Amino acid sequence: xxxxxxxxxxxxxxxxxxxxxxxxxxxxxxxxxxxxxxxxxxxxxxxxxxxxxxxxxxxxxxxxxxxxxxxxxxxxxxxxxxxxxxxxxxxxxxxxxxxxxxxxxxxxxxxxxxxxxxxxxxxxxxxxxxxxxxxxxxxxxxxxxxxxxxxxxxxxxxxxxxxxxxxxxxxxxxxxxxxxxxxxxxxxxxxxxxxxxxxxxxxxxxxxxxxxxxxxxxxxxxxxxxxxxxxxxxxxxxxxxxxxxxxxxxxxxxxxxxxxxxxxxxxxxxxxxxxxxxxxxxxxxxxxxxxxxxxxxxxxxx
Amino acid sequence: xxxxxxxxxxxxxxxxxxxxxxxxxxxxxxxxxxxxxxxxxxxxxxxxxxxxxxxxxxxxxxxxxxxxxxxxxxxxxxxxxxxxxxxxxxxxxxxxxxxxxxxxxxxxxxxxxxxxxxxxxxxxxxxxxxxxxxxxxxxxxxxxxxxxxxxxxxxxxxxxxxxxxxxxxxxxxxxxxxxxxxxxxxxxxxxxxxxxxxxxxxxxxxxxxxxxxxxxxxxxxxxxxxxxxxxxxxxxxxxxxxxxxxxxxxxxxxxxxxxxxxxx
Numbered sequence: 001x002x003x004x005x006x007x008x009x010x011x012x013x014x015x016x017x018x019x020x021x022x023x024x025x026x027x028x029x030x031x032x033x034x035x036x037x038x039x040x041x042x043x044x045x046x047x048x049x050x051x052x053x054x055x056x057x058x059x060x061x062x063x064x065x066x067x068x069x070x071x072x073x074x075x076x077x078x079x080x081x082x083x084x085x086x087x088x089x090x091x092x093x094x095x096x097x098x099x100x101x102x103x104x105x106x107x108x109x110x111x112x113x114x115x116x117x118x119x120x121x122x123x124x125x126x127x128x129x130x131x132x133x134x135x136x137x138x139x140x141x142x143x144x145x146x147x148x149x150x151x152x153x154x155x156x157x158x159x160x161x162x163x164x165x166x167x168x169x170x171x172x173x174x175x176x177x178x179x180x181x182x183x184x185x186x187x188x189x190x191x192x193x194x195x196x197x198x199x200x201x202x203x204x205x206x207x208x209x210x211x212x213x214x215x216x217x218x219x220x221x222x223x224x225x226x227x228x229x230x231x232x233x234x235x236x237x238x239x240x241x242x243x244x245x246x247x248x249x250x251x252x253x254x255x256x257x258x259x260x261x262x263x264x265x266x267x268x269x270x271x272x273x274x275x276x277x278x279x280x281x282x283x284x285x286x287x288x289x290x291x292x293x294x295x296x297x298x299x300x301x302x
Numbered sequence: 303x304x305x306x307x308x309x310x311x312x313x314x315x316x317x318x319x320x321x322x323x324x325x326x327x328x329x330x331x332x333x334x335x336x337x338x339x340x341x342x343x344x345x346x347x348x349x350x351x352x353x354x355x356x357x358x359x360x361x362x363x364x365x366x367x368x369x370x371x372x373x374x375x376x377x378x379x380x381x382x383x384x385x386x387x388x389x390x391x392x393x394x395x396x397x398x399x400x401x402x403x404x405x406x407x408x409x410x411x412x413x414x415x416x417x418x419x420x421x422x423x424x425x426x427x428x429x430x431x432x433x434x435x436x437x438x439x440x441x442x443x444x445x446x447x448x449x450x451x452x453x454x455x456x457x458x459x460x461x462x463x464x465x466x467x468x469x470x471x472x473x474x475x476x477x478x479x480x481x482x483x484x485x486x487x488x489x490x491x492x493x494x495x496x497x498x499x500x501x502x503x504x505x506x507x508x509x510x511x512x513x514x515x516x517x518x519x520x521x522x523x524x525x526x527x528x529x530x531x532x533x534x535x536x537x538x539x540x541x542x543x544x545x546x547x548x549x550x551x552x553x554x555x556x557x558x559x560x561x562x563x564x565x566x
Contacts, residue, residue, distance in 0.1 A: 151417075158399070158407055158420040165396035172355075172394070172464075174382035174411045 001257055007134055009253045013246030014137040015198050016221065020245045021148060021238065022191030023218035029152070030184040031164035032079075035090030035215055037192050039097025040071035042211040044193025045200035046104040049111050052201055057119045061197050068193020071097055072185035079185075080178040094211075101208055110207040118201035133202065140198070144191070145238045151187075152234060160184050192218070213266050216273050221245035223276040248272075303503040304331040304354070304471055309363035311346075311353055311527075323349040325527035326363070331471075334501045338514040340546075341524035347507045350524070351473050354505075356380045368470045382412045385464030385502075387457065387477040394460030397449035401440060401459065404448055405429045408463035436462060436492060454485030458492055465496050472497065474506040490517065511543045521546075525554040 001009075019041065026034035044064035051060030071093060078089035105111055124132040151157045162170045163180040170177050192214070200206045225244020231237045255268060275282075311324040323346045331337060341347050352358045354365060356377035365373045372380050388394055395404050406421040409429065426444065433441040436458050440451075448456060457477055464472060474493065478486035494517060497504050508514050514521050521538060523531035523546075530553045533541060551557055 153420050154417045155406075155410055155413070155420050156415040156417060158403055159415050161399060162396040162404075162407055165398050166393065168388075168393055169396055170407075171378045172381050172386050173407055174378055175415055176376070176378045179415070 001253065005253065007131070009249045010246055011133050011137050011202070012199075013249035014134070014141050014242065015195060015202060016217065016249065017141055017195075017242030017245035018144060018198065019192045019195035019214065019218045020221035020225070020241045021144060022188040022195070023215065024222050024238070024241045025148075025191070026185060026188040027219060028222065029161050029164050030181065030188070032086045032181070032185070033090065034072075034075060034185055034188060035087065036071055036075040036093045036097070036185070036189050037090075037215040037218060038211040038213070039094035039101065040068045040189040040192045040211075041196040041214045042101045042206070042208060043071055043097055043104065044068050044196030045206040045210060046101050046111075046208075047193070048197030048200045049113060049206040050104060050106075052113055052116050052118055053111070055117065057117055057122065057201055060201070061119065061194060064197030065190045065194045068196075069186040069190035071193065072187070072189030073182055075189070076178075076182040076185040080181050098208070105206065105208065109209075110205065113201070113204035116204075118204060119198070120202055137198070137202075141242055144194075145235075145242065149235055149238060156180075156183065213269060216266075216269050217248065218245075220269060220273045220276065221248045223273070224248055227276070227279075303333045303335070303368055304329070304505075305364075305366040306330070306354070307364045307366075309350075309353060309360050309365060311349055311358055311360050323527050324353060324360070327527070327529060329522070329529060331503050331505070333503055335520055336497055336502075336504045336518035337506070337520045337522060338518045339505060339507045339522055339524065340509070340511060340514045345524040346527040347524050348475055349527075351386075351475050351505070351507065354471070355384055355386055355473060383470040385469035385472045387460050387464050387472075387474050389476040389479050391453040391456040391460070391480060394463065395448045395456055398447060400445050400447055401433070401451075402426060402429065402444040404459065405433070405463060405466065408466045411467040432462060432466065433459075452485070454481045454489060457481060457485075457489050461489065461492060461496065465500060465502065468500055468502070470503065472502045472504040474504065476507050476509060479509060493517075511546055515541055515543065515546065523550060523553075525550075525556075530554055 019037070023034070023037060026032050044067065047064040047067050048057070048060040051057065051063060074096070075089045075093040078084045078092055079086050084092070102109075120133050120136060123136045127135065152161060159170055159175050160180045160183060163177050163184070167177045170180065196211070221244040222241050223244070224247050225240035225242070226237065228247060229236070229240035229243050231240065251272070252265060252268070256262065260268065306327055306329040309324055309327045310322070313319070313321045313323055327346075327350065339347050339350070349358065353360050356372070356375060356379075360373070363373070364371065367380070367383055370383075372383075386394075396407070402421055406425055406429070409425060430441045430444060433444075438455055438458055440455060440459065448459065451459065461477070477493070478489050481489060490513065493506070496502070504518070506518065508517075515538065520532070520534035521541075522529050531549060
């Protein structure tokens with residue numbers, strides 16, 4: 001792998017890390033399987049590209065963030081007010097967003113940014129050099145992690161975390177759990193959309209199908225990060241999630257390097273997640289088999 | 303303080319499993335009254351609690367708390383005035399958060415969920431003092447996750463959380479039933495202290511006939527969704543477990559089938 005490729009992989013990993021932070025909020029903190037991600041990711045990318053085309057890349061990121069929040073609120077509405085299961089609510093929102101994303105892109109399946117300014121090109125003009133993309137992405141992620149950390153330590157953040165642990169307790173404490181779910185899913189998808197928005201400007205391209213499997217990739221990043229980098233404190237966990245995303249990108253880059261056809265990537269992603277989630281069970285099976293076939297030692301008698 | 307008028311609740315209306323769990327229940331509590339609730343399985347004790355706390359909606363009747371009609375208020379709104387401790391020690395706390403964070407949530411009951419810090423230094427000091435009163439040594443473990451605590455420690459913590467902001471009504475649903483006897487005794491003693499010190503209006507479900515007479519100022523017995531016995535004052539002071547069982551069998555027309563109620 002060339003040095004250039006390593007830097008590129010890091011850049012992608014850090015950008016995708018923003019999505020992993022969002023999914024961390026819904027899957028881990030709120031304990032809700034939120035599949036809106038596949039749709040809200042593209043919503044962010046579409047909004048970002050459309051606004052970049054008219055020369056407003058920064059505004060594009062901000063509006064993408066807001067649009068993603070709206071998408072999350074749709075899922076929260078379906079789940080809390082209409083009592084649709086979380087999983088199905090997310091699927092419905094994802095499906096609806098496909099059409100909405102096409103509308104944002106004026107009915108085109110993909111749009112390329114040709115020499116229009118993006119946040120990356122603007123930043124490069126200021127500091128120059130080969131690392132400007134990496135620096136910008138890192139700064140944005142660092143900023144988001146700090147904001148995220150501070151938020152999770154506010155009263156609202158506490159209640160959101162408690163909702164994931166024990167929603168009954170939150171209601172017994174006089175707080176509407178519908179509200180915490182709205183806030184949680186809203187912020188989670190705002191992060192996901194911001195990730196899509198940054199990625200679209202990074203690659204100067206948006207495709208209506210680019211969101212497929214994003215939730216799986218994000219989940220893989222969260223799990224890898226937690227296993228490899230630890231969960232001992234909240235701050236550590238947030239960094240772990242982003243670093244997990246970088247590791248995931250490296251796995252993929254190496255697999256491609258070794259000659260894996262790009263078409264098989266989604267299959268590999270699904271396998272990684274399935275293996276990571278089932279690891280404890282597989283380990284248990286392995287231990288049982290080991291006990292079964294190892295020569296039995298009778299307990300030592302006195 | 304609390305007034306229930308003709309409260310009815312039926313499960314699975316219109317199906318063959320239709321069950322009238324509460325049948326026009328009337329109940330009135332004076333401020334500071336500590337009422338123990340007894341009755342066999344399926345008598346409607348927990349249903350009564352769940353209707354008062356808003357977990358279930360009722361079909362008929364009215365629930366008034368301190369002059370406020372809360373009949374149609376959602377659960378979370380009523381919770382601002384009602385403290386609850388459940389039978390299951392897992393239900394009262396957030397296991398993946400620290401003792402300090404759990405208590406901070408309880409301390410903020412009734413205040414808006416906003417962007418102020420979840421815990422402040424000043425709060426921690428106060429919470430530690432309150433926790434020290436439980437005499438379980440938890441005040442030195444503020445940063446420990448609640449998931450690390452035993453069932454008894456959790457129930458004591460939940461009890462403190464339910465009363466940290468003084469509620470108008472405290473509901474205890476067999477909150478010591480899942481604990482081993484020594485810890486159960488300790489938690490009951492803490493309950494008595496807290497209720498007496500804060501002069502809380504309290505309803506406590508118990509399976510223990512002896513405890514039902516030992517604790518509180520009034521005892522009600524439920525059967526088949528109705529309150530069939532309500533004793534207080536002199537009558538209660540002279541009541542024994544044997545007489546209570548005899549009364550139950552006379553009034554309900556059935557033998558007391560529940561071993562758990564007789565034993566202990």
